[in-house]
Ligand SMILES: Nc1ncnc2c1ncn2[C@@H]1O[C@H](COP(=O)(O)OP(=O)(O)O)[C@@H](O)[C@H]1O
């Protein structure tokens with residue numbers, strides 16, 4: 001459960017990307033955050049994932065108020081989220097499998113168990129046979145699926161994706177959205193930011209439509 | 217507990233991997249650190265051997281104790297009992313008559329001695345001190361000089377004192393040298409780690425955003441610094457050991473020429489361990505400084 005009230009984010013330099021928004025996302029929901037480029041989608045997604053901190057207002061995730069949290073508690077909160085970044089942030093100096101292992105190393109899972117879980121996650125996105133490849137050798141759609149595998153390997157309660165179909169052809173994009181739909185089906189809360197309205201009709205999600213940092 | 221162990225194990229493994237990933241850089245860094253540590257370590261080995269040499273040579277230590285000419289038999293006995301109670305070591309009493317006789321036996325001295333109206337030589341004790349530490353000798357000299365009827369006390373080898381002063385100076389210089397090179401090692405590590413943090417900016421950024429603690433991010437760098445410094449220290453110990461090994465034969469020959477036997481002491485397991493640990497500690501310190509400064513921009 002994610003509850004925002006009067007949530008604002010002002011970046012250093014003074015730009016106000018979010019201007020006092022209120023919303024509520026129930027556990028297990030599928031939510032789209034839509035809006036024009038620069039509307040504040042990425043900003044909102046980063047606030048939810050506790051990567052950025054709100055300037056004012058409150059954001060309560062799983063009962064914890066993000067604005068009141070100590071800095072040292074942030075890493076542990078972040079582990080509840082699976083994050084697919086807009087620019088993916090894959091690590092190109094290591095194998096596909098090692099990319100997926102990173103979140104498990106962070107929580108200190110023993111290596112054998114980690115590898116088992118990483119392979120299961122790669123299997124879910126159809127990349128198991130590419131585990132030894134370098135991310136650079138993957139197609140755009142495969143890279144996106146790798147980013148998803150890394151996001152879900154930790155079994156997060158909330159899966160967040162920022163423009164996951166951004167540069168993909170419609171076939172790959174459909175594949176990606178089917179993967180998210182499958183996670184939604186098994187009870188994971190899924191939040192997807194996208195400027196592409198065409199998916200909305202198809203999945204009938206809850207929609208937060210941002211316009212210049214405001215919700216209507 | 218197992219998570220904690222797994223994380224430390226992973227950090228150590230990652231540090232090893234980073235060392236092996238760039239063999240040439242690693243080799244050069246180790247060489248720089250190794251050589252930097254070799255200089256003070258070699259200085260230490262040198263001083264250590266000189267001290268050993270000084271200790272061997274001080275077997276010929278003597279204190280000569282000359283009494284006043286008017287000292288009576290009873291006063292001589294008093295000095296002797298003082299020597300005994302001071303546990304001074306071994307001593308020999310040389311009566312003034314014996315001293316004169318010995319002088320007469322010397323080439324060309326007989327006539328001169330015969331022409332003297334009376335014996336100008338005093339009674340004397342030749343003491344071979346039990347404790348030949350330079351400080352102890354000096355203390356004993358001062359004490360004896362204060363006894364009644366002692367006219368003059370002579371420490372027969374002032375060179376021991378000079379030698380000791382020289383060793384002290386050498387030790388000081390060595391500490392300064394060690395300090396400079398320790399700072400050098402910290403700087404080398406600092407720079408290596410700074411470059412690594414820059415090269416891994418992406419990984420650090422991602423790891424932070426998906427829930428890595430500060431400790432998780434810093435740990436591999438600490439291990440890297442300690443590992444690099446420790447290996448450098450080990451290398452230095454090996455270099456010094458090898459150098460002394462090469463010197464061993466010539467030194468033994470030289471000692472034989474002076475009728476002595478002296479063998480160079482090489483760094484043992486303890487010294488090697490200390491050098492390795494010192495390298496590791498300094499490397500860890502450099503990593504600590506570097507990581508603290510370099511990671512600021514990720515906040
Ligand atoms: N780190 C930042 N510093 C300053 N301004 C930023 C920063 N990130 C985003 N912005 C600004 O905030 C606004 C919203 O950005 P963003 O959340 O990325 O929008 P969207 O993802 O909907 O395109 C934009 O005008 C952008 O320029």
Ligand SMILES: [Mg+2]
Pocket residue numbers: 041042043086162163
């Ligand atoms: Mg965006």
